[in-house]
Amino acid sequence: MRVSLAEPLFDLASAIPEARMPVSTTGDKPLKVIDLFAGAGGLSEGFRQQGFEIVAGSDIDPDACATYKRNFPNAITIHGDIREPEIRARVIAAGKGADVVVGGPPCQAFSQVRNATRLIDDPRNSLYREFVSMVDELRPAVFLMENVPGLAQMGVKEQAEEDLSLGGVYRVLPQVLDAADFGVPQTRKRLLFLGIRSDLGVEPAAITGTGATSQLSLARRKKGKYFVDASDGVGEKLLAQLLDPEDLGVTTAAQAISDLRFLQTGRREEDIVVESLRTPESAYQRLMRQSLPDVVQNVSVPRINEDTVLRLKAIPGGGNHRDLPERLLARYLTGQKWGPSTDSGRLGRAHFYAYRRLHPSIWAWTLNTKADSVYHYAFPRALSVREFSRLQSFPDHFTFTTDSRRGTIAGRIDGGQAHSRYRQVGNAVPPLLAAAVAQEVKKLVGKAERRK
Known part of the structure; x- marks a missing residue:
């Protein structure tokens, strides 16, 4: 294994004897x-x-x-x-x-x-x-x-x-x-x-930064109606900045992933050739595509059960289970039993954060480590790892993978390869x-x- 022992790039007289390591310059050699x-x-x-x-x-x-x-x-x-x-x-x-x-x-x-x-x-x-x-x-x-x-x-x-x-x-x-x-x-x-x-x-x-998070928020006017609310004049300027696809200071979910909307539920292929991608629709998408190789990875899309599809079709962008009509509040809709049941036979508290759909005109909420923590704003589907990573600002050339060894390895978290990739993205800075x-x-x- 290669060990890199960096040479100091410039020396400062140390006022504290314990401060042993000098600092590198910002000149010819990088920090x-x-x-x-x-x-x-x-x-x-x-x-x-x-x-x-x-x-x-x-x-x-x-x-x-x-x-x-x-x-x-x-x-x-x-x-x-x-x-x-x-x-x-x-x-x-x-x-x-x-x-x-x-x-x-x-x-x-x-x-x-x-x-x-x-x-x-x-x-x-x-x-x-x-x-x-x-x-x-x-x-x-x-x-x-x-x-x-x-x-x-x-x-x-x-x-x-x-x-x-x-x-x-x-x-x-x-x-x-x-x-x-x-x-x-x-x-x-x-x-x-x-x-x-x-x-x-x-x-x-x-x-x-911009301070946009203190000035803008997603508001619910009534059931099924969501909009981006600006608090004052400063907020109005930031809202205009947010909705400008050429402004990189504040970015919406749609500006991040709209060019990947062609991905479909159940897609098993993990890669796609760059030439088949759609034209970038925002400055952010162009930024994410810089330094691309010939192929983009992590574009498979999880399968989804029929109950979830029915509910997502009834939820608007930015919405969640609170927007569901009475007929879709039963725990099971199509007879397929999946996940934990509830004593009431209806959706329970555990589903409070379920069935959340992105709003296209504002940023996403904080992602967690699971694929079902967020759904597309326009289609009843989960996001690919690539879309997940776009919302985290990882460039498209950054590929998420797993150790090729199977089974239990020291430090590995159970859940399988697909879950590991979502978890890696969700845990990242x-x-x-x-x-x-x-x-x-x-x-x-x-x-x-x-x-x-």
Whole structure:
């Protein structure tokens, strides 16, 4: 396996003796990034789009690692549990000389803070502790840790900020960003901790997007009638921007996937030749199609049962089960028994988020890891993995795959190959959001370079 030991590209006098690793310049050679808990590589893709060199990525999921390796062939892909000494040693070796460490470690024990247990000390947060430890070990110029916004809401943000500062070695700025404010056709809030080494003499700055998510929303006028509501004059301007297919600042679901509407339920073929694709209908679609190979992958479409088709035909774009007429509220409509039954014989609370259809004129809600978490706005069908990934802002050349080995593998999550691909997309950080952060990182390093 190739191990990349990056050479420092410029040297700064260190005000803190422990800050061992110098930072690379933004000049001839790109800044080097290692991605921990990388998943399929959403953060890596965003940084790559801004000209960074991705040197390594690690994850415990073998299927996500297969996707990462396919899309970042020049990087080292490390599959395994970072808590194991051998895996940890490989990650450290791959990350030596990296200018930037990024990652999204799972952080589970929020509630323990109320019991005076520090976030980093709770055994359930061992992966979070590993991220902090890796930053301490590698001492990059900059790091980025992303997590769920609930971490901020439950009062542990300050603890994480303190942990990540490493006693003053880093200046850390936490903030919550919504991907839809950065051109992603999906609302997805993430809590980001951006840290820069204190000896570099610059402060991390707040990252701002369009602010569209605070001004625009999907409203329900009455049953079956949905529209995009603008709060005031600022909202009206953003609405015009949203509905402009040539504006990349804010993107609708239709602007993201309308050119793929020819895909049909039950399509089994996973690829399609580029020449057979329809002409792009928006600036966003043109952006997603840049650097395409001859074939686009991940265009198969799941089958769908007849009950679901009947319900979807009765639900408008933007709607959900609340729009169903009485005759379609029975648990089973055609006699085919599927999924859990209900005592009442009708749809229950478990179906509150079921049968949701995209609205063509606004971004999607936050996707989860299942194919049936969203349905097409115009046709009674689920989305392909390619359409899923469009809503996450993965470019069309980015292919989702799985480890070729069958059966149980350490770190693999049950559910099969198709589910794994949807899960990888649904768990990812949207690349366009990551790219906005990467752009800020470049600015910070540029400021530090000018202080030499």
